[in-house]
Amino acid sequence: MNIRIHHFFDIIRDFGSGKKITPHSNLHAYHIIAEQILKNSDIEFEIVVESDAVCKGCIHLENSLCDDTISHRKDFTMKEDFNNYLDKRIIDICGIELSEKYSPKLLCKIANRYIENIEFIYEGNNLEHTLLRKENVIKGLRYYSQKHRFKIDI
Ligand code: SF4
Secondary structure (H helix, E strand, O other): OEEOHHHHHHHHHHHHHOOOOOOOOOOOOHHHHHHHHHHOOOOOEEEOOOOOHHHOOOOOEEOOEEOOEOOOOOOOOEHHHHHHHHHHHHHHHHOOOOOOEEOHHHHHHOHHHHHHOHHHHOEOEOHHHHHHHHHHHHHHHHHHHHHOOOOOOO
């Protein structure tokens, strides 16, 4: 399965916040991928910097690019550009190799680097939102690692 790394951490954050993950009006597959991750910590992921399995079916997916816009930042207007920027930052910080395969379990084990650098990664976003994200990702990592019985360094 192809996945954008920030989508993975969004899903872990939602596990942590206890949000019910239901089908979205944009018709993307976020809820389906979240369910697969929830059930199986060994799924094989290829980390990509492009539209991914979550984007499947989305009304904003046009010729494999996201045509949605964002308004919460001064430096980006197109979601595709911001997503690519964000994913590259996370990939660099977590030392992810695009040529290698990852599982949810492995990504959780290296998530301490994401957590430690989260203010830098999301610099330019609302700090309060980023700190809430941090809190919920940590909760999500603890919940998920306990559910699948593996240890994390957080
Ligand atoms: S196409 Fe854009 S809006 Fe739709 S799921 Fe992908 S990133 Fe999100």
